[in-house]
Amino acid sequence: MNDRLRANVLRMTPYTPGKPIDEVKRELGLTEVVKLASNENPLGPSPKAVEAVANAAKAMHLYPDAWGYDLKVAIAGRFGVGMDQVMIGNGSDELIHLLGLVFLESGDNVVIGAPSFVRYDAAAELSDVELRKVPLDADWRHDLGAMASACDDRTKLVFVANPHNPTGTVLTHSEIVAFLDALPEGVVAVLDEAYFEYSAGLDDRLDAVSLIADGRNVVVLRTFSKAYGLAGIRVGFGISSAAIVDAVNRAREPFNVNSLAQAAAIAALGDPDHLDESVRVNLEGLSRVAGAMREWGFETVPSRANFICVNVRGDGGEVFQALLREGVIVRSGVPLGMPEYIRVSIGTAAEMDAFLSAFERVVVGVGV
Known part of the structure; x- marks a missing residue:
């Protein structure tokens, strides 16, 4: 077989x-x-999220909102973007998977740091495209210059986790802007900010969402699994251009984020x-x-x-x-x-x- x-x-x-x-x-x-x-x-989790899940459980016999309207409203309001720029997933892992599906085809390549989060590997491997791994530098940070040099006209995606997984190291806003300037035209930079909330207070902290407003070819990924304490209920989100979000929505499964997860995420956002x-x-x-x-x-x-x-x-x-x-x-x-x-x-x-x-x-x- x-x-x-x-x-x-x-x-x-x-x-x-x-x-x-x-x-x-x-x-x-x-x-x-x-x-x-x-x-x-x-x-x-936030006590508010626990209460929201208990209330939402009363309607478990109904399918969830397939478009996640209320959650998207909450996310869009928090980050000052349009609802058409927000995508939600069964954890940000699903969004990584979906980005691979909508971008990658035969002959393409993906650039990542090494070591890095293993789901980036999977996005490339599942689409059967070349995966270019660029070693981290001596301080366990992304070698952004080498990563930019590894990209060519067939590079579709470059993944950068910040703070990085598995090392926890951080890149600054200035470093990321210089990196984006060095990328070949058309390369999409996926900035995975699963641990973003923990970098609060750092100087020159990356403001990845602002890069989208500047017209940069960027996808920003966030999750509710870490600082928001919702790992067991699986919900994450991404912010990007309306065109990229539309493509992901075409590829995703219907009802990909369950009703309990949507309720928990909205409540968690409301508990600073x-x-x-x-x-x-x-x-x-x-x-x-x-x-x-x-x-x-x-x-x-x-x-x-x-x-x-x-x-x-x-x-x-x-x-x-x-x-x-x-x-x-x-x-x-x-x-x-x-x-x-x-x-x-x-x-x-x-x-x-x-x-x-x-x-x-x-x-x-x-x-x-």
């Missing part, structure tokens, strides 16, 4: 999520497990206090982990996402397993393209206590 399947699909590597808490408890016989692997909001507290807790956690690692002599990658990468000076996979046995789930840097690192999501103060205690026992204590 495999000879009937598309060869490029069989070459794709399935996505591997962070281990679920219950799975680790079963496998290792643990009663208490802390998950710091999937970059989720430790404060959970919860968002601000989420960002504050995250900054405290980043500072605490970076400080502890510095005291113990371990380097970290400067991050303004909701995770931090730690150089364990050895096999990140082994440290991942050692922490797992202690009941702390992080991400090994091995599948992320950072073999000497682990990536640690920022949790509550108690969760960070558990991580730092476990790290001290299994890494610092054994003299790695």
Whole structure:
């Protein structure tokens, strides 16, 4: 039967999520497990979002609004764009997938950083086009000059995550503008801002939406999964030109964002206090982990996402397993393209206590 399947699909590597808490408890016989692997909001969703979902659940027998009118109104109002410039998806992952479908055809190529978010790879691989991976620089930031040089007249899409996943590093507005100026005409820059909210307060912070108003060939992606705490309900959005949004709407599945997700997202946008507290807790956690690692002599990658990468000076996979046995789930840097690192999501103060205690026992204590 495999000879009937598309060869490029069989070459794709399935996505591997962070281990679920219950799975680790079963496998290792643990009663208490802390998950710091999937970059989720430790404060959970806004109480307003929870209430909105409960109310929306009463109408679950009805199909959702296929166009997401109320959610698009809320997003358009927040960012000062037209409703025809807003697209919504079952997480921003779906929008990445749809961009591949509407842009890519035989002979095209896609340019990304390496390492980067694996769904960019999938968008290219599913369309069976060339994927050009440009290594990050020595500071784990995008090498924008090299990425621009890798583009040619058959480059359709270039993906830039900012803050970057999996490193958490940040590019400035000035750097992105210079990068866009260097791209060949017609290349669409997809600026993935899944972790944007966590970069609040930085100097020369990227204002990607303003680039669209300036006529730049840009798609801005955002998600409600991270700072808004709605990872389990799956909703994201994109802002771009009306022409690109129209093409995506032609390709997407009908009713792609369910009614509960739409209600939760609208409510989350209306709770700035919860968002601000989420960002504050995250900054405290980043500072605490970076400080502890510095005291113990371990380097970290400067991050303004909701995770931090730690150089364990050895096999990140082994440290991942050692922490797992202690009941702390992080991400090994091995599948992320950072073999000497682990990536640690920022949790509550108690969760960070558990991580730092476990790290001290299994890494610092054994003299790695």
